Amino acid sequence: MVWEKQWSEAIAKQAVWLSGLVPYGRAAEILQTVGQIDISKSSIWRRVENWGEKMQAVEARQQVKAYELEEPRPHDQNRSLGKMGVAMDGAMIHIDQEGWKELKVGCVFEVAARTGVDPKIQEEVDLGSAVNNTYVAHLGGPEVFGRQLWADARQRSWMEVEDSLAIGDGAAWIWNLVGEHFYASHQIVDWYHATQHLAEAARSIYGESTLQYRRWYRKWETNLYQGHVRQLIRALKQQATTKPDKSEAILEQRTYFKNNVKRMNYLEMRMEGYPIGSGMVESAAKQFKTRFCASGMRWSRCGAERLIPIRSAILSKRFDKMWQLAYNSPPF
Numbered sequence: 001m002v003w004e005k006q007w008s009e010a011i012a013k014q015a016v017w018l019s020g021l022v023p024y025g026r027a028a029e030i031l032q033t034v035g036q037i038d039i040s041k042s043s044i045w046r047r048v049e050n051w052g053e054k055m056q057a058v059e060a061r062q063q064v065k066a067y068e069l070e071e072p073r074p075h076d077q078n079r080s081l082g083k084m085g086v087a088m089d090g091a092m093i094h095i096d097q098e099g100w101k102e103l104k105v106g107c108v109f110e111v112a113a114r115t116g117v118d119p120k121i122q123e124e125v126d127l128g129s130a131v132n133n134t135y136v137a138h139l140g141g142p143e144v145f146g147r148q149l150w151a152d153a154r155q156r157s158w159m160e161v162e163d164s165l166a167i168g169d170g171a172a173w174i175w176n177l178v179g180e181h182f183y184a185s186h187q188i189v190d191w192y193h194a195t196q197h198l199a200e201a202a203r204s205i206y207g208e209s210t211l212q213y214r215r216w217y218r219k220w221e222t223n224l225y226q227g228h229v230r231q232l233i234r235a236l237k238q239q240a241t242t243k244p245d246k247s248e249a250i251l252e253q254r255t256y257f258k259n260n261v262k263r264m265n266y267l268e269m270r271m272e273g274y275p276i277g278s279g280m281v282e283s284a285a286k287q288f289k290t291r292f293c294a295s296g297m298r299w300s301r302c303g304a305e306r307l308i309p310i311r312s313a314i315l316s317k318r319f320d321k322m323w324q325l326a327y328n329s330p331p332f
Contacts, residue, residue: 019044096300224264
């Protein structure tokens with residue numbers, strides 16, 4: 001009996017699911033230990049190649065469908081549709097004969113209030129949080145990734161929500177995609193990345209961990225959070241003028257804040273119930289790296305691309321749905 005006929009659909013599903021979590025060899029060990037199912041590493045790899053390609057086809061059809069959906073119905077003012085958001089980030093994975101390449105990762109989420117301690121005022125308040133997250137990822141340029149992320153948002157009724165937010169780290173490609181697909185959304189630079197640049201500005205002016213560094217940083221961190229980014233930009237320009245030997249490094253940070261001045265209304269966004277950090281997508285990027293960047297791992301481009309939709313479906317808690325769509329898909 002040929003290998004494919006020896007496998008039930010249920011066993012194939014288990015093998016593919018495990019492969020989205022752990023290396024192929026480890027997946028074979030788990031199936032053997034837990035289910036007394038004797039399957040080789042190479043056999044599991046072939047199943048992933050097959051089902052990963054089918055899931056890629058499902059994603060492609062979903063993208064086409066997203067652009068064919070009818071325009072949303074007029075909003076019923078008596079019905080609250082809530083808020084949603086998107087966040088984008090990148091993770092580097094090693095591709096054989098190509099080197100390190102960026103895997104673009106996107107998250108679509110709903111916004112909900114969660115009680116927590118505001119790190120700035122140290123008081124318990126309702127903070128905007130990302131919930132019901134789903135993820136997409138693409139190994140390649142931003143154009144395909146943007147369509148992929150938009151398709152996921154569109155299928156989740158993005159066009160019918162009352163308001164929305166796009167979060168990124170300041171990279172130009174992110175805001176270009178936001179302008180193309182999510183142009184009606186509020187935009188915000190992740191708070192953590194903004195404070196990293198603020199710290200770098202402080203180091204450029206005063207050096208590492210000096211008393212002046214700490215005082216300057218604390219002052220402008222508060223001002224930045226309160227929305228006084230234009231004052232910060234003027235202060236950095238003045239510092240660059242008075243410290244010509246450090247002006248290049250200072251002006252580099254000034255440019256970052258100047259380019260994102262309209263995306264740094266942190267207090268306002270928090271008061272409106274939005275998250276101001278991109279932890280939801282940064283966490284996902286790390287989880288992709290966990291699967292693709294273990295010690296010694298090298299991927300062919302094709303092999304990585306076929307595992308990506310499997311990993312995405314698992315992180316999005318919709319592997320069963322994707323499996324059924326792939327299982328019932330028409331032949332290529």
